[in-house]
Amino acid sequence: MRLYATQTSPYARKVRIALQEKAIPCTVEWVNLRDPDHPALTHNPLGKIPVLLRNDGSAVYDSAVIIQYLEVLYPDPPLLPLDPDARLEALRIEALAGGIMDATVSWVLEQRRATDCQDPDVLQRARGKVLAALAVLQEETRLWVDAATAPVLSLAQIATVAAVGYVDLRAPDCLPQFPELMTWMHAMRLRPSVRDTWPQ
Ligand SMILES: N[C@@H](CCC(=O)N[C@@H](CS)C(=O)NCC(=O)O)C(=O)O
Incomplete structure (x- = not known):
């Protein structure tokens, strides 16, 4: 794959x-999204x-x-988890983390416009969503004290690491008001899957 x-x-x-x-063998190919002919386009029309x-040869996205x-x-x-309620809960957290990613991307794109073209409402709305969702994730991480050394991470934890790591990369000033979340993230860096994928 x-x-x-x-x-x-x-x-x-x-x-x-x-x-x-999951220790699944897979070749990772880095893509330059600015290249109008990047290879992922062949497989995902979006x-x-x-x-x-x-x-x-079939594609999944x-x-x-x-x-x-x-x-x-x-x-x-x-x-x-197999339990339906626990599974739904994990998928909800995945969706919440995805919403943080989406809102952070919107914030970054708006920030990249010329200053006089930026819409303060768009910036404020995106930031408000990120902060509100981070507050919920911080509550979740209180239940995940042993995640860094657990046999395997759950999808909810993986999605949280990816979302908070992206906020840390693009909008780090959103994080200091969530000290417990930051402590949890810091501990998670011990884990090879987290460390090896840290955004550069
Ligand atoms: N909902 C999608 C979002 C994927 C996404 O937006 N990826 C960005 C990179 S962070 C992208 O490919 N952007 C290029 C574009 O939109 O043309 C997913 O979860 O895979």
């Missing part, structure tokens, strides 16, 4: 951590990464679908 990714994409990082946690290319595919193909060790 081959994964098209960039080193900073939080969506791709979620998949990269899952691959490493031109977005991550894209997982299966050995039969987006990150949530790729994780579900990996979970079916390699059920051991599981990233999701």
Whole structure:
């Protein structure tokens, strides 16, 4: 299998951590999203990464679908609980973390516009979403004190690491008001799958 990714994409990082946690062999190919002919475009008409290319040549996207595919193909060790309520809860946290990624990307794109073209409402709304969702994730991490040394990370934890890591990269001033979340993230750096995928 081959994964098209960039080193900073939080969506791709979620998949990269899952691959490493499950010890699934996969070649990672870095993509330059500014290249109008980048290879992921051949497989995903939206031109977005991550894209997982299966050995039969078919493609799987987006990150949530790729994780579900990996979970079916390699059920051991599981990233999701079997209990329906616990499973739903994990998927909710994955969606919340995905929302942080989306809102941070919107904030970054708006910031990159010329100052006089930036819409303060867009900036404020995006930042408000990030802060509100980080507060919820901080509550979740209180239950995950042993995650750094657990046998395997859960999908909820993986998605949290990817989302908070991306905020740390792009909007680090959002984080100091969440000291427990930052402490948890710091501890998670001990884990090879987290350390090896740290955005550069
Ligand atoms: N919902 C998608 C989002 C993927 C996404 O937006 N990826 C960004 C990189 S961080 C991308 O490929 N952007 C290029 C583009 O939109 O053309 C997922 O979870 O995979």
